[in-house]
Structure formats: structure tokens, C-alpha cells
Amino acid sequence: MSELNFPIAFILIAGAVLIPFLRGHLRSLLVLVLPLLVLTLILLLPEGHASTIEFLGFNLVWLQHSQFGIVFAVIFSIVAFVGNLYAYRQANSLELSAALLYSGSAIGVVLAGDLITLFIFWELMAVGSTLVIWSNRTKEAHRAGLRYVLIHLLGGVILMVGIAAHVAQTGDITFKDMTAGQMGFAEIMILIGVLVNIGAPPISAWIADAYPEASPSGSVFLSAFTTKTAVYVLIVGFAGTEALIYIGLYMVFYGIIYALLENDMRRILAYSVVSQVGFMVTGIGIGTDLALAGVAAHAFSHIIYKALLLMSAGSVLYQTGKRKCTDLGGLFQTMPKTALCGIIGALAISAFPLTSGFISKSMVSTAAADQHLMLVWFLFTAATAGTFFYAGLKFPWFVFFQKDSGMRPEEPPANMRWAMYIFAFFCLALGVYPAPLYDLIGPTVNNYNAYSASHVISQLQLLLFSGLAFFVLLPLIKCTLTISLDFDWLYRKLFFGFALSIGKLTAKTYNSLLGFLNNLISSIGQRKYPRLNRFSSWSQTIEGMLSITLLVFGLSLLLYLFYSIL
Amino acid sequence: MSEEKHWLVRPATIKKLWIFLLTSLVITVLLEFFVEHKVHFGIEASFGFSAWFGFLSCLLMVIGAKILGFNIKRPDTYYQNSYNQENKHNKESSE
Numbered sequence: 001m002s003e004l005n006f007p008i009a010f011i012l013i014a015g016a017v018l019i020p021f022l023r024g025h026l027r028s029l030l031v032l033v034l035p036l037l038v039l040t041l042i043l044l045l046p047e048g049h050a051s052t053i054e055f056l057g058f059n060l061v062w063l064q065h066s067q068f069g070i071v072f073a074v075i076f077s078i079v080a081f082v083g084n085l086y087a088y089r090q091a092n093s094l095e096l097s098a099a100l101l102y103s104g105s106a107i108g109v110v111l112a113g114d115l116i117t118l119f120i121f122w123e124l125m126a127v128g129s130t131l132v133i134w135s136n137r138t139k140e141a142h143r144a145g146l147r148y149v150l151i152h153l154l155g156g157v158i159l160m161v162g163i164a165a166h167v168a169q170t171g172d173i174t175f176k177d178m179t180a181g182q183m184g185f186a187e188i189m190i191l192i193g194v195l196v197n198i199g200a201p202p203i204s205a206w207i208a209d210a211y212p213e214a215s216p217s218g219s220v221f222l223s224a225f226t227t228k229t230a231v232y233v234l235i236v237g238f239a240g241t242e243a244l245i246y247i248g249l250y251m252v253f254y255g256i257i258y259a260l261l262e263n264d265m266r267r268i269l270a271y272s273v274v275s276q277v278g279f280m281v282t283g284i285g286i287g288t289d290l291a292l293a294g295v296a297a298h299a300f301s302h303i304i305y306k307a308l309l310l311m312s313a314g315s316v317l318y319q320t321g322k323r324k325c326t327d328l329g330g331l332f333q334t335m336p337k338t339a340l341c342g343i344i345g346a347l348a349i350s351a352f353p354l355t356s357g358f359i360s361k362s363m364v365s366t367a368a369a370d371q372h373l374m375l376v377w378f379l380f381t382a383a384t385a386g387t388f389f390y391a392g393l394k395f396p397w398f399v400f401f402q403k404d405s406g407m408r409p410e411e412p413p414a415n416m417r418w419a420m421y422i423f424a425f426f427c428l429a430l431g432v433y434p435a436p437l438y439d440l441i442g443p444t445v446n447n448y449n450a451y452s453a454s455h456v457i458s459q460l461q462l463l464l465f466s467g468l469a470f471f472v473l474l475p476l477i478k479c480t481l482t483i484s485l486d487f488d489w490l491y492r493k494l495f496f497g498f499a500l501s502i503g504k505l506t507a508k509t510y511n512s513l514l515g516f517l518n519n520l521i522s523s524i525g526q527r528k529y530p531r532l533n534r535f536s537s538w539s540q541t542i543e544g545m546l547s548i549t550l551l552v553f554g555l556s557l558l559l560y561l562f563y564s565i566l
Numbered sequence: 567m568s569e570e571k572h573w574l575v576r577p578a579t580i581k582k583l584w585i586f587l588l589t590s591l592v593i594t595v596l597l598e599f600f601v602e603h604k605v606h607f608g609i610e611a612s613f614g615f616s617a618w619f620g621f622l623s624c625l626l627m628v629i630g631a632k633i634l635g636f637n638i639k640r641p642d643t644y645y646q647n648s649y650n651q652e653n654k655h656n657k658e659s660s661e
Contacts, residue, residue: 389624
């Protein structure tokens with residue numbers, strides 16, 4: 001394997017280019033085989049492997065084996081496979097192609113050894129994810145995708161500024177711990193650029209804005225890659241940065257509160273992405289070995305259970321065409337398998353013992369306790385209870401149970417079901433037997449044991465009593481036909497209204513100016529040729545000629561002014 | 567008159583589920599007597615800490631969300647309306 005000297009990501013990106021030209025079985029085969037091929041190559045990559053290439057005078061490390069990079073690359077290729085399995089019969093070619101580009105470039109980011117390679121894949125990821133949203137081809141998806149791409153291009157520019165300044169200052173393009181020296185302008189710009197992609201405040205709104213507008217399978221892809229590559233970059237570059245603790249805690253509770261108020265089932269899950277990623281960001285801020293290992297483990301299990309939850313919500317959407325909790329309910333009767341998979345995902349996100357969430361989330365909590373971060377630990381514990389409340393119970397309750405909506409949809413098609421079974425199995429298997437995940441992350445977690453009697457019992461108390469709270473408080477959390485205002489109000493309402501009124505004003509001025517000129521020209525024409533009919537073709541021609549003369553004159557004046565200023 | 571309800575939503579089952587939930591609550595709290603907790607912070611040592619802390623934090627979050635909701639909840643056509651306004655304006659000006 002030592003001769004492998006190109007980014008593994010290229011395999012998926014090449015697939016993305018091929019997809020539009022393929023049909024039928026060949027296309028299906030490609031989208032399923034490529035992620036498995038990539039997974040094999042990643043697992044075969046020898047430790048410490050680094051292949052380089054000369055580019056514009058820089059020595060790029062475009063494929064590198066690193067402790068955390070491998071963890072993320074493995075889960076990315078697994079979710080690419082299962083996501084494609086879920087999508088390949090229902091999604092259109094654009095979505096499949098975009099998903100391959102998206103997952104490929106995400107793998108490119110986590111296996112990049114230098115900042116330039118990282119940045120290139122980072123931007124490709126923004127392109128891929130935007131196309132995933134647009135491939136849903138609804139008006140809402142188009143608009144949400146536009147807002148999404150604007151945010152990500154902005155984040156990309158900030159990241160680019162940071163990288164350029166960092167390289168200019170240090171002359172070093174290696175991607176490594178950025179906090180080693182003094183954190184200057186360059187490093188702070190890089191940090192902000194990454195935080196944009198992670199959904200940090202104040203612009204956390206893009207996640208809940210864009211993800212629910214994608215197709216059922218599209219939101220599965222979206223939930224997996226963008227925020228988690230940002231988590232990876234923070235682990236390597238900014239571990240132990242104290243500000244991240246507070247940013248993370250904000251995200252945790254932002255996600256919970258907004259999810260409690262939300263009505264759209266996939267938007268509830270999108271808010272919970274912010275909340276769960278907040279756990280990871282806080283863990284990175286704590287920055288000890290155990291905390292970082294916990295973050296990597298939690299990212300791993302999070303990708304699986306979040307994909308499972310979104311697949312189960314996607315199946316409901318695909319079968320019923322409904323997405324609001326107020327329209328759903330009682331679906332467990334005819335979709336028991338989907339409901340069961342949704343419940344397993346919900347238990348895993350709540351960190352129930354015997355699920356993947358339990359063995360990963362507790363690592364970050366333990367790290368907080370070990371560092372005597374009392375506030376962090378109490379807030380984490382409260383958030384764990386809250387997570388069971390809004391995601392573990394609210395999502396399955398309102399979608400599959402509560403009042404009977406009267407709908408009796410069938411189970412989704414076989415490929416969608418199997419994708420859910422695979423991830424439901426993963427959620428439980430990792431919870432019962434976490435050793436393979438711990439081995440993948442490395443020696444720091446070898447002697448970590450989540451299953452102490454004390455831990456299991458306090459976790460059960462915490463979750464079951466928050467379950468009691470859910471059913472007691474049920475009348476207070478009834479879903480309503482509402483959305484919740486967020487920071488995006490600024491650009492969706494205020495700036496929009498502002499732009500609209502400027503546009504109206506411009507149009508008005510332009511129209512009156514045009515009317516004035518028109519009158520002027522026709523009066524000149526009338527004076528010179530008084531016998532011509534006002535509306536004859538002759539007088540129209542003369543008016544036209546006069547207008548063109550005026551226009552050319554005006555443009556030359558503008559050009560002259562432009563150059564004289566320059 | 568109507569077909570029989572699914573067994574899971576019959577009142578009898580729901581009653582059994584409540585009994586099951588409450589029993590398991592009691593059991594988890596009673597298990598406290600048999601387990602030694604590793605205490606990091608003082609208050610954690612109080613009896614059934616996780617139980618009352620979990621319940622209370624959920625209560626607080628729901629109340630917090632409720633209060634916030636009064637201020638930030640809008641009809642879910644809120645943003646669509648502004649776009650529709652724009653479209654109407656475009657139509658008017660093109661006519």
C-alpha cells in the first residue's frame with residue numbers, strides 16, 4: 001500500500017463526475033462500491049503514511065494518516081455507503097453525484113496534512129453540500145441553498161484570509177496545533193472560518209434553515225460531514241482553547257431550546273445537530289487527552305445515530321409527504337420498523353445505556369469532572385436530560401405516537417429500510433461492544449469503562465426522570481404551527497426589506513428619469529420635424545437614434561470619469 | 567362502531583405502561599442504597615441526585631423555552647409572506 005500517492009478522496013470525486021453519464025445498475029453499483037473501496041483503502045493506510053506533491057512551490061501533504069483523521073475518515077466512508085444505500089433508488093443523479101463530491105471532499109479534509117489541501121477540499125465540500133440541497137428542486141430548497149452557500153462562502157473567505165496570513169507569517173503550511181505560539185490575527189481568522197462551518201453563535205441558524213429543505217436522503221448527507229469536519233479541524237488545531245468551552249455550551253442549550261419550540265420534525269433533528277456538536281466543541285475546549293478522545297468517539301457515534309434519526313424522519317416524509325409534527329402521529333401502526341429504528345436512534349442520542357451515545361458522551365463528561373469544571377459538568381448533565389426530552393422523546397412521540405393522524409402509510413422501500421437496519425445495528429453494537437471504536441481512536445481510551453454500576457444507575461435515573469417530566473409536561477410542549485426567530489431574521493427579513501425598499505426607490509427614480517428623457521426626446525423630434533406623426537415609424541426611429549446618442553454620450557462620460565479617477 | 571384500536575393505544579395498555587414507568591423510577595432510586603457513587607462535586611452526594619436533577623433541569627428548560635417562545639415564535643408562513651410580497655410587487659410592476 002506504500003505506493004498509494006494520491007488523495008483517497010479523488011476516488012469519490014471521480015465517481016461524482018461519472019454519475020451523470022451512467023444509468024441503471026451501473027450507477028447503483030458505482031455509488032455503493034466506491035464508498036466501500038474508499039473505506040478499505042483508509043483502513044489499509046499504514047500508520048504515519050504521508051504522500052506529498054509539489055504545487056506552486058509548496059510541498060503539499062495531500063494524504064496523511066493521523067490519529068483523529070483516520071477516525072473521521074472511517075465514519076465518513078461508512079456513512080457515505082449507508083447514505084447512498086438509502087438514496088440510490090429514490091434520489092436523482094444530481095443528488096447522488098453531489099453526495100459523492102461532498103463525502104469525498106470531507107474525507108479529503110480529514111486526511112489532509114497541510115492547510116492548502118485542507119482549504120481546497122473545504123471549498124469543494126461547500127459546493128457539494130449546496131448541490132445536495134439544490135437537488136431537491138423545490139422553491140424553498142433553492143432559496144435555503146442560496147442562503148446556505150452564501151454563509152459558507154463567507155466562512156471560506158475568512159478561513160482563506162487566516163490561512164494566507166498564517167503562511168505569510170510563519171512560512172509553514174503544515175496543518176498542526178495552531179495554539180502552540182501566540183494566537184494572532186491569522187489563527188483567530190482560521191478559528192472563525194472553522195466556527196462558521198460548525199454552526200457557532202451567532203450564525204447557528206444556517207443548519208436548521210438548510211438541512212430540512214433537502215430531500216429525505218439529502219439531509220442524511222448534510223448532517224454527517226460539514227459540522228464534523230469542522231470538529232476535526234478544531235481537535236487538531238485548537239484543542240484547549242478556553243473560549244470553545246463557552247461557545248460549545250451556548251450551542252448545547254441553543255439547540256435544546258429551539259428544538260423544544262420546533263414543529264418541523266427534521267428541523268428538530270437539525271437543531272439537535274447544533275446541540276450535540278456543542279458537546280464536542282466544549283470537549284475540544286477542555287482539551288485533555290480523554291476529552292479529545294471522547295469528542296472523536298462522540299462524533300463517530302453521533303454521525304451514526306443522527307443519520308439513523310434523519311433516515312427514519314426521511315422515510316416518514318417520503319411515505320406521507322408531511323413534515324410537521326402537527327400533521328403527523330400514530331404512524332407506528334403501519335410503519336413499525338421505521339418507528340423502531342427511529343426509537344433506537346432516539347435512545348442512542350439520549351446516551352441510554354447499551355447504545356453508542358452512552359459509551360461516547362460520558363467520556364467528555366468525565367473529562368470535565370476530572371478537570372474540576374463544575375459548571376460544565378452540571379450543564380452537561382442537565383443537557384443530557386434535556387436531550388432525552390426533546391430528541392429522545394419529542395421526536396418519536398410526535399411523529400409515531402401522540403394523537404392518531406389517521407394516516408396509514410406503508411413502510412419505505414427495501415433499500416431505505418436496510419440502510420436504517422444497518423445503522424440501528426451499529427447504534428446497539430457499539431453500545432454493547434465499544435472496543436473496536438476505542439481501538440480505532442487509540443491508546444488514550446484503552447482503560448476507559450463507561451459501564452460502572454454507579455454510572456449506569458445515575459444515567460438511568462437522569463433519563464427516566466426526564467422521561468417522567470416529558471409526560472407530565474406534555475400539555476406545555478404541544479407543537480404549534482410556528483417557526484422561531486433567530487439570527488437569520490437579520491438577513492431574511494431586515495436586510496431583505498431594506499434591499500427591497502432600495503430596489504423600489506431605484507426603480508421609481510429610474511422610471512421617472514426615463515419618462516423625463518422620453519418627453520425631452522420626443523419634444524425635440526416634434527420641434528425639428530413638426531409635420532411627422534408622433535407615432536409614425538419615422539419619428540420612432542428618430543427618437544431611437546437620439547436615445548442611443550444620449551446613451552453613448554453618457555457611457556463615454558462614465559468611462560472617462562472612471563479612468564480619470566483611476 | 568369503529569374498528570378496534572391498536573393494542574398499544576388502548577387505555578388498559580397505557581395504564582400498564584404508566585405503572586411500568588413509575589415502578590422503574592422507584593427501582594432506579596432504590597438502587598442508590600446498593601451503589602457507591604464517585605462524587606466529584608458536593609451536591610452530587612445528595613440522595614437520588616440524578617433523579618431530581620434530571621427532572622428539575624427539564625422543568626426549567628421547558629419553562630425557559632416557553633417564555634422565549636412567547637417572544638420569538640411566529641406563524642410558520644412568516645418568511646414566505648415576505649417573499650410573496652416581493653412576488654406580488656414584481657407582478658404588479660410587470661403588468
